[in-house]
Amino acid sequence: MSESEKPLKAELTVEYPFTRTTGKVIGAFMTGLREKRLFGIKRSDGSVLVPPLEYDPITSEPLTEMVEVSQSGVVETWTWIDPPRPQSPWDAPHALTLIRLDGSDTSMLHAVLAGSPSEMRTGMRVSAKWKEERVGHITDLEGFIPETKEVDS
Amino acid sequence: MTDPNSPPASLSEDVKIPESISGLEPVRSVRSPIKLVYDFVPSPPVQEYLRSYSKKKILGHRSPVDGAVFVPPRGVDPRHGVLIEESVELSDRGHVGNFCVTHLPIPGRDDLDIPYVSAWIHLDGANVGFLGLVAGCENDEVHIGMRVQAVWKKEEELGNTAENILYWKPTGEPSVPVEKAGNRAWDQPNE
Numbered sequence: 001m002s003e004s005e006k007p008l009k010a011e012l013t014v015e016y017p018f019t020r021t022t023g024k025v026i027g028a029f030m031t032g033l034r035e036k037r038l039f040g041i042k043r044s045d046g047s048v049l050v051p052p053l054e055y056d057p058i059t060s061e062p063l064t065e066m067v068e069v070s071q072s073g074v075v076e077t078w079t080w081i082d083p084p085r086p087q088s089p090w091d092a093p094h095a096l097t098l099i100r101l102d103g104s105d106t107s108m109l110h111a112v113l114a115g116s117p118s119e120m121r122t123g124m125r126v127s128a129k130w131k132e133e134r135v136g137h138i139t140d141l142e143g144f145i146p147e148t149k150e151v152d153s
Numbered sequence: 154m155t156d157p158n159s160p161p162a163s164l165s166e167d168v169k170i171p172e173s174i175s176g177l178e179p180v181r182s183v184r185s186p187i188k189l190v191y192d193f194v195p196s197p198p199v200q201e202y203l204r205s206y207s208k209k210k211i212l213g214h215r216s217p218v219d220g221a222v223f224v225p226p227r228g229v230d231p232r233h234g235v236l237i238e239e240s241v242e243l244s245d246r247g248h249v250g251n252f253c254v255t256h257l258p259i260p261g262r263d264d265l266d267i268p269y270v271s272a273w274i275h276l277d278g279a280n281v282g283f284l285g286l287v288a289g290c291e292n293d294e295v296h297i298g299m300r301v302q303a304v305w306k307k308e309e310e311l312g313n314t315a316e317n318i319l320y321w322k323p324t325g326e327p328s329v330p331v332e333k334a335g336n337r338a339w340d341q342p343n344e
Binding site: 007008009010012013027028030031034035037039067087137138 | 167179180181183188189190191192195200203204261313
């Protein structure tokens with residue numbers, strides 16, 4: 001096959017520079033991240049959603065009562081990412097996890113910055129690690145790190 | 154059960170902000186850019202089209218059903234779901250079927266001076282439009298039916314890309330009547 005008959009191929013990029021307005025609830029969650037605090041929102045049955053939602057996912061009623069939750073929690077499920085994709089916020093291999101923070105009834109997607117998958121297990125306890133410079137974005141949380149001591153739940 | 158005709162609960166619903174952050178400037182927006190990088194491999198008809206296009210030849214596909222000509226060629230007549238194998242070479246002249254004057258910049262397209270005119274160019278012998286820029290005249294002179302011809306890149310800059318035509322410029326020929334311009338005369342035979 002001659003050079004001119006090889007299939008044509010081109011690298012294409014689709015890119016959108018979105019800025020999203022947050023509204024009061026998500027805005028308060030993001031403001032909390034900037035201040036090294038984690039907030040959820042209370043449902044009418046008293047359970048807490050983290051991250052907070054503006055409306056109840058079951059009843060659709062507006063939710064208004066924001067509450068602070070712990071910066072530590074339990075890994076509910078995880079997968080090891082190695083290597084991260086080029087656009088990942090994390091350069092080093094890490095675990096992508098669902099973390100249920102103490103005081104929350106739902107789990108939140110974030111990274112656990114463990115050195116290797118052998119340090120990971122479902123049910124392990126982790127704590128938030130914050131960036132020095134924070135702007136009010138989910139990436140203000142650098143990730144979660146394993147708590148050195150296991151605590152019985 | 155909520156009355157479906159009642160307005161949705163107001164977004165201004167009073168949210169109880171925790172005291173620890175209630176006095177602070179709240180976050181009102183977040184940047185969430187998205188980016189997808191991928192390899193594009195054109196279909197065989199488009200490969201042939203791009204190779205010809207780099208030699209200043211515009212290929213179309215003629216439908217076996219009614220002779221309608223599509224450009225760029227896609228290998229099928231999408232109206233009838235039949236394969237097309239007959240290529241035709243089209244003129245690099247045509248007329249403006251529809252156009253739009255854009256006053257806002259596109260991120261990443263610093264080469265476009267605003268306001269610019271984009272248009273569906275209906276090439277002579279084609280039944281669908283071909284997207285391009287119109288220049289070489291004042292923007293307010295552009296009109297539906299205006300006859301135009303391609304201004305190609307320099308020979309050494311031509312390539313297997315969709316970017317070989319810089320823009321379309323007026324020819325000065327009499328305009329196509331509006332009622333026959335673009336797809337407005339789809340049901341009428343090619344002249």
